[in-house]
Amino acid sequence: MLKVLSKLLIALSLYSGLVAVATSPTYFFGLSDLTANPKTKHLEIIHQFTSHGIENAIAELKQINFSAEHKYYNLYIQQYFEQKFSLERNKIQIPLTWLGFEISSGKIIAYQESKQQNFLPQIVVKNAILIDTYPKQVNTVNFQGKDLKGVAFFGSLTFDYRRKEAIIVAQRDH
Amino acid sequence: MRTVPLSIYIPAEIWRRNSKKVSKLLIRDKEITEIALDANWQTADVNINNNYWPARPIQSRFDLYKAKKKDMMRDYNKKLKESSDDKINDETEQKEEDL
Numbered sequence: 001m002l003k004v005l006s007k008l009l010i011a012l013s014l015y016s017g018l019v020a021v022a023t024s025p026t027y028f029f030g031l032s033d034l035t036a037n038p039k040t041k042h043l044e045i046i047h048q049f050t051s052h053g054i055e056n057a058i059a060e061l062k063q064i065n066f067s068a069e070h071k072y073y074n075l076y077i078q079q080y081f082e083q084k085f086s087l088e089r090n091k092i093q094i095p096l097t098w099l100g101f102e103i104s105s106g107k108i109i110a111y112q113e114s115k116q117q118n119f120l121p122q123i124v125v126k127n128a129i130l131i132d133t134y135p136k137q138v139n140t141v142n143f144q145g146k147d148l149k150g151v152a153f154f155g156s157l158t159f160d161y162r163r164k165e166a167i168i169v170a171q172r173d174h
Numbered sequence: 175m176r177t178v179p180l181s182i183y184i185p186a187e188i189w190r191r192n193s194k195k196v197s198k199l200l201i202r203d204k205e206i207t208e209i210a211l212d213a214n215w216q217t218a219d220v221n222i223n224n225n226y227w228p229a230r231p232i233q234s235r236f237d238l239y240k241a242k243k244k245d246m247m248r249d250y251n252k253k254l255k256e257s258s259d260d261k262i263n264d265e266t267e268q269k270e271e272d273l
Contacts (some may be wrong), residue, residue, distance in 0.1 A: 031218055035236070044236045048218075100243060111239050144221070 028053075028136040030129055032085070034168075036118045036145030043114040045096065047081060049129060051108045054080065057133040068103075077101060081110050081129065088124040089117070120145040120153075121170045127159040135161050143168055181213075 030049045037044050058076050059066035066076065078098045087094040099111040117123070120143055130137040137160065144154035147170045157166040188196050200206065211225040215235075219225065233241075 035234075037236075044234075046236060099240065102239065109235075109239075111236060113236075 028130070028134050028138060030137065030139040032127065032139065032141045034120070034125070034141055034143040036120050038146065041118040043087070043094070043117050045112040047085070047108070047110040047129070049108050051103050051106055053130050053134065054108050057130050060133055077108065077110070081112070084127070084129040086126045087114065087117075088126065089122060094123070118145070120168050121147055123168045124165055125157055125168065126165040128164045131159065131161055131164060137161070
């Protein structure tokens with residue numbers, strides 16, 4: 001009886017290990033593009049993260065089973081991004097409008113827009129998307145826009161468990 | 175003149191030669207009329223506006239999504255046809271056939 005039980009235990013632990021591997025993302029990288037649109041004068045943000053990672057993070061946060069079949073799937077995803085990603089200037093949060101998201105090839109592509117700001121330098125970016133769930137997570141925010149003189153500039157910020165906020169500094173386009 | 179699209183995959187190691195600028199020689203029997211880099215948006219390319227020769231204006235992913243959403247909203251607001259409408263149409267067509 002003991003032998004059967006121990007075999008069952010080993011089988012169960014192997015199975016749960018496999019399930020854990022199957023449900024965790026295979027890479028821990030997120031990408032966000034932050035663009036100051038010169039035509040519309042709006043800030044446009046596009047996030048790309050693994051749908052698996054986002055779903056697992058929400059499931060862990062809310063202690064629920066979370067998947068596309070969930071009643072509040074769209075709402076919880078919106079809330080998650082709005083809680084974990086924000087922009088500030090002079091310690092005042094810049095309001096971001098949630099436009100929606102789409103899922104493509106295992107990725108969630110989420111869209112946000114700010115109609116009140118289009119000037120990037122000195123904006124503080126706070127990005128903790130998936131970082132609290134996966135310690136290995138590294139997020140990149142690529143930004144591009146123009147400075148006060150109308151000269152194009154672009155750059156990149158990196159976020160991980162040690163750094164969840166960073167400030168945009170103008171880097172001249174040569 | 176018929177154009178034949180051809181896709182080639184260049185190993186990512188090409189960027190190790192020079193991360194800012196790199197070139198590749200293409201030798202073909204026919205004149206090359208068009209080049210598209212990463213046509214299927216498979217790389218994490220920040221700016222796709224310089225991926226085409228001859229240059230072409232590309233709607234940004236952001237604008238594409240907003241347009242798509244607008245189309246969805248327009249279709250959402252479109253009044254659904256009622257089953258009685260279909261019945262009336264069928265009857266009208268039947269009458270026309272009989273005539």
